[in-house]
Amino acid sequence: MDDKVVAMLLAGGQGSRLKTLTSKIAKPAVPFGGKYRIIDYALSNATNSGIRDIGILTQYKPFLLNSHIGIGSSWDFDRTFGGLKILPPFTSEDGGRWYTGTANAIYENIDFIDNLAPEYVLILSGDHIYKMNYQHLLDVHKENNANVTISVLEVPWEDTSRFGIINVDRDKRIIEFEEKPENAKNNMASMGIYMFNWKDLREYLIKDNEDENSSNDFGKNILPKMLDDGKRMYAWVFEDYWKDVGTIRSYWEANMDLLDEKNTLNLYDRDWRIYTKNKNLPPQHIAKNSIIKNSLVNEACDVKGEVKNSVLFSNIVIEKDAKINNSVILSNCVIRSGAEVNNAVILEDITIEVGSKIGTKNDDNIYLVSDEGILIE
Amino acid sequence: MDDKVVAMLLAGGQGSRLKTLTSKIAKPAVPFGGKYRIIDYALSNATNSGIRDIGILTQYKPFLLNSHIGIGSSWDFDRTFGGLKILPPFTSEDGGRWYTGTANAIYENIDFIDNLAPEYVLILSGDHIYKMNYQHLLDVHKENNANVTISVLEVPWEDTSRFGIINVDRDKRIIEFEEKPENAKNNMASMGIYMFNWKDLREYLIKDNEDENSSNDFGKNILPKMLDDGKRMYAWVFEDYWKDVGTIRSYWEANMDLLDEKNTLNLYDRDWRIYTKNKNLPPQHIAKNSIIKNSLVNEACDVKGEVKNSVLFSNIVIEKDAKINNSVILSNCVIRSGAEVNNAVILEDITIEVGSKIGTKNDDNIYLVSDEGILIE
Amino acid sequence: MDSCLGIITTGDIDFNFGVLCNHRPVYMLPFGGRYRLVDFAISNMVNHNLSTIALYTGEKINSTMDHLGNGEPWDLNRRFSGLFLFAPMVEKDQGIPLGDISQFCSTEEFFNRVKEENILVRHPNYLAKVNLTEAYKYFIDSEADITLIYHKSKDTEGKLVNCNKMYLDEESNLIDIGINLGTEETFNHFIRMAFLKKDVFLRLVKESREKGDPKFLIDAISQYRGKLKINAYEFKGHVESIKDLKSYYDANLNLLKEDVSKEVFYEGGQVFTKTKDEPSTYYTDESNVENSLVANGCIIKGKVENSIIFRGVKVGENAIVKNSIIMQKTQIQDGAIVVNSIIDKSATISEKVNIAGSSAMPYIVERYRHITND
């Protein structure tokens, strides 16, 4: 990128609707797609878009996320100058303060951004699965001479009440925000991706911090305030695959989407790779008389049974005569001989014992299997 | 080291007695010795002792410390497996908790240590200047089959009331702790360096956390409790240079100590180097007709005046006819023509104007010069 | 093993591998779906805590620099130790002198500088996951000058003819070392791995260099038997001696045996290599894969049997791959048939092309080649 952009990635979300998937980790750290974690998408997008400096705002159970991100070398962010920094809350003379909202998290790190002296600040969330070239967002932002540009996407009308809806004029200039409206005028939803001029954002963050009634949130406070003040705010419509895996079912669906060869989230696109921390595991071993159909299988798996329409993470043993259908199996699981698994999401390190059966081929439930038992959704 | 040791370095100290030196940074980040920061000593000791895994506990104003440490590459801690991790406070389902004491900071990071599965845990402080091979501490610890071994040093009798004093039997087994005693029985002070068996420490940290009356401090709680329980606790006497630069005067003194060729803190010892983040600056330039005597000068300095018995950090300009005596000058200062500086500590980015004069050659004061003015101590 | 330096020295046997070694030294041959031969030697040493490792590179150094770079996959990108690469030193008007002795001599300064007092020397074309910690302890405890590592190999088919054979006394001291000509079925097979005291190593190297002969360290060791305390440590695991195309092919396919792949890939430490960020492998509804090792990033639509498939390979619809090694990013297009073959990287076997070697001698396709029916 020609003009300096600093990305700030909000990775503090708890994601409680993901149940036991997030009992030990933050939502951005949830495994996805056979070998990734959700945050890999935003991080890889940033690298592939030519962004050199990125701050990761963490707060909730950051251990796994910290060790996953490490020094950022998987995404080529391990730079001598700039690069990736993890930004947890901290204390000063006035005592410590936790991040109270999305905007507050950025406010508390104004010094970090000032040090890098960028022209633009890109706010990202670590919760979503999509491939986007942020350079395009910047191009539009500059063309419009905007103060802020928000990436939006069309959602089904029935879902509009779950999103922040954005109404625009014919030039895509934003004229109204509706936060989770019951009767939306529009089905364009904010993706939580904002390109700001740093000068403008800085000013509004400081004002927002002084406002005792503010909940220090971009969607609820900063953006409406800027609109009130007549700032130039534009929407940019994103038209590719995007998924907010907010529930177990949508998590399962997003994984299944990868098995569709027509899915635009093409993992095999060498020009827009998704990077992740590499485990350096041996190749997968597919045994005699095994069956694998329409499935993604990762390294160090040992498949002796039958795997259909499923996503297998790494180091999984599928014993002889075990059957896996329509399922997502996270790393280090063992499916014993004769077991049958349907429509399931199985968390790490679980063994499914000999002959046990989860779900049936045709039922509509999703089964979340963890060491706390099976949840049905 | 043969047996796995994880070092935990407490770097959260505010160091308020250092006044403007620590107004923007934590004490471990204070510059020292021409090119280092105080924490470099503990970090370099750890590297040179063969320790591979180290956790840095931060809390107070961590920005500069974080960017100084970076990914730990200066100390060769940028490892794919293990290495250096910065450990700030974090939140879990129960909300966020700041570190309430030295022991609590370790308690909150039990998971981090468990993941590394060490035999021993070494507790260090980032506040002190010394060179120590922690392997020797471990050797003694193992020889004594101890539960904990504490590094101690002899302090002047008049200072005993400022330290935690340790009374031992003839085998150096600890029999009593006296926290800042008015009339000490002994002048052996704890250096705040503890080698624990992780199994033991882990148990006591959990117990201590359950005790509502505890202030969660090693010196006040954990160690006395272990002594009460009859654990095998030994002292190991350190006999080399050690300095806790707690005040401006002791900070100035410690810098001046480096100009003494007999000082055992030999910076030129190639077998025990002190590493620091390197700025990659050009060589120093010494002009015609300049005078430099008994001084340490760092890179990118341009000396045209007179420098005697002083420590110059990097990128400092000493103009013609300026005179520096017995002073410590931090990076990026300019001493204008005709100025005279005596017995001073000058913070970063200060310009001493033409003809101005600080101190006199024979006075007993120390002058701390910052952008808030001159403090006299 | 803080006090042991690792040395990987390379033989001059590139010419035994035909086009596979036109652009790479033997130790850079792809192996086991995602590795290079040298990865096994380096990883084995790193897993036993050797922290300084020197590789004497082949002449074709560019692939070596690209793959090993700064040693990062092995955590050898260290400031004060780590991985050292030494390219062959060319002598004026004479080219590169024969043998490793002269190369060790030209880097004497390195040996003087490192703190380590002992040396492990090994050849990367011998695959053996030795418990080095235990072997080193044996070397130290027995106070030997040199400890050679050997394997009691059984060879009924003459595959190990011309390997080194050792004679030992009851206390495992070296009596003699020579060439196996197959007179016995089972013999003490020296697997070109040895611990030496550094001063002994330097003495051998310098004395041999001065005499001008022998040219190879291994010959020098053999000449010093009797003068030094040389004993032997038995390795009981799986050994591959990769000395030509056939042994290279067999060693790869041996990984399809469950006990071999367990030992080579899982037991006693991971094997590290340069990572490539490939996604998982995708098997279509029509795919049919049996008894194969498949790396990540592949798209398998056809039939694969008894084969080793490297990263990023595509096997098209109705294509058949059998008893073959298919290297990185090669495409086997729809309906092509590949049997008993080794296809080097980034090659293309076009639609409906049939290629087949014999199991005694695989068919080889050079890298970047495009094989069509025309």
Added chain:
Amino acid sequence: MDSCLGIITTGDIDFNFGVLCNHRPVYMLPFGGRYRLVDFAISNMVNHNLSTIALYTGEKINSTMDHLGNGEPWDLNRRFSGLFLFAPMVEKDQGIPLGDISQFCSTEEFFNRVKEENILVRHPNYLAKVNLTEAYKYFIDSEADITLIYHKSKDTEGKLVNCNKMYLDEESNLIDIGINLGTEETFNHFIRMAFLKKDVFLRLVKESREKGDPKFLIDAISQYRGKLKINAYEFKGHVESIKDLKSYYDANLNLLKEDVSKEVFYEGGQVFTKTKDEPSTYYTDESNVENSLVANGCIIKGKVENSIIFRGVKVGENAIVKNSIIMQKTQIQDGAIVVNSIIDKSATISEKVNIAGSSAMPYIVERYRHITND
């Protein structure tokens, strides 16, 4: 400059530097107290945001690998771009072919793989801190195939005889390029730095290789004048052309001029190099230092004047160093006198030894030498 690749190509002039280049190529010569010549070329490119840089190494590759390693000091230790080292490709039975054209050819695959569409080629023995961003903009805006960078050099002493001289028309298009024989005091000095479109570069290289001649890219460019749009960009800063011992010595001592050192070290971006963790330099009460550049880690007890002192040098009591270059870790012992000399690294000048060259030709001491009075 996202779309520009940096290429550092190296001349074959090692023999002009006597013992200083016995073990290193010219671009690895120590320079300016703590750098190597090549650091200036790389840092200049990095400071103008070139993110892919290829260095065609000399034959003596070990010092290059040690110094440049993974490119970390320049932040070039990247996963997907960064620093590439290409060792000379040896042709069967012919050794290393003359010229850089054949080396570019042997790495054609690299040029095809990288995304960049333009190329900056430069020689590391020309020191010139060009504003590459501006020069690149000129190259792009003028839609040239090739833009050569030159300096209006004034040379009254014949120091620049045999350098490349250019003739330009009023619009700075190339008319001709030849050899300066000193017929004019001021001439357009081509400083062996040029921007080329990648396709033009590849065409020149391939066509020249096929014809077998010319062997060097610079000669090829000159042959294509008229056929391509070739223009020139004037660099107005400080230039050093380091082609032999004398010019190397002078270029170092020129750094003692305040305006030169300001430009070389401070303006337009830092110079990066491998760091060494040396402490500050200590000056004793008896020291007497004037008009010198002194790197860190030195202990100065004696007199130093008009000299360049590298890292970790010791100058003993009553020793005198004047008009000299003293490289890393060399010791000038008590009472020794060193005048008009270049002392390579880790040498020792013993107590009371006097050595002196002339300012026309400095006295050279090889690395690791121990000079005594006996």
